[in-house]
Amino acid sequence: EMQLVESGGGLVTPGGSLRLSCAASGFPFSTYTMNWVRQPPGKGLEWVSSIGPSNTDIFHADSVKGRFTISRDDAKSSLYLQMNSLRAEDTAVYYCARQGGAGQFDYWGQGTLVTVSS
Amino acid sequence: EIVLTQSPGTLSLSPGERATLSCRASQSVNSNYLAWYQQKPGQAPRLLIYGASSRATSIADRFSGSGSGTDFTLTISRLEPEDFAVYYCQEHGSSARNTFGQGTKLEI
Numbered sequence: 001e002m003q004l005v006e007s008g009g010g011l012v013t014p015g016g017s018l019r020l021s022c023a024a025s026g027f028p029f030s031t032y033t034m035n036w037v038r039q040p041p042g043k044g045l046e047w048v049s050s051i052g053p054s055n056t057d058i059f060h061a062d063s064v065k066g067r068f069t070i071s072r073d074d075a076k077s078s079l080y081l082q083m084n085s086l087r088a089e090d091t092a093v094y095y096c097a098r099q100g101g102a103g104q105f106d107y108w109g110q111g112t113l114v115t116v117s118s
Numbered sequence: 119e120i121v122l123t124q125s126p127g128t129l130s131l132s133p134g135e136r137a138t139l140s141c142r143a144s145q146s147v148n149s150n151y152l153a154w155y156q157q158k159p160g161q162a163p164r165l166l167i168y169g170a171s172s173r174a175t176s177i178a179d180r181f182s183g184s185g186s187g188t189d190f191t192l193t194i195s196r197l198e199p200e201d202f203a204v205y206y207c208q209e210h211g212s213s214a215r216n217t218f219g220q221g222t223k224l225e226i
Binding site (some may be wrong): 107111 | 157
């Protein structure tokens with residue numbers, strides 16, 4: 001069975017850092033583009049970052065560029081998001097999502113909540 | 119940068135009725151890269167439609183997608199109680215950028 005399990009969320013003060021992880025299982029992780037998508041409380045979805053197979057084709061949304069870094073460890077079937085210089089507006093549930101060949105997000109994790117507050 | 123505008127913001131219907139949700143792009147979109155998602159409270163989004171009109175695995179055939187260029191539609195032919203949720207469209211654009219619409223809430 002395919003699974004994506006996020007961890008690492010929590011409460012952090014503005015300007016702080018946090019590293020999110022996503023453990024994948026049930027599919028050939030190394031062959032897929034993986035993404036982070038976030039959702040502020042009560043609001044819509046926002047794509048954050050994507051990374052292609054073999055750490056190629058890394059992209060970040062303008063809202064997080066220079067502050068967030070996406071990476072992957074194919075040996076561990078894991079996806080990461082290093083978040084630095086966190087702001088209140090980064091408060092959201094962060095989802096790990098697999099991307100299919102037509103750009104669709106076909107599998108999602110359950111999400112991990114990041115709260116940036118003093 | 120493409121902007122996706124969904125309408126209406128909220129749609130109030132009853133079980134058994136037909137629902138038509140719209141997603142309009144600020145510029146022409148490659149229909150191969152247009153998807154629709156359903157999200158229920160406290161849950162992750164679920165893929166319904168990709169490539170504008172292809173149903174994802176295990177999605178009921180009452181869900182259908184259509185459209186091209188700048189105008190796309192998600193249709194639910196006969197609403198079931200479990201269909202009341204928020205629906206998002208998404209475009210996978212150049213340079214691997216991804217854009218979501220703001221969502222349509224389908225309520226009873």
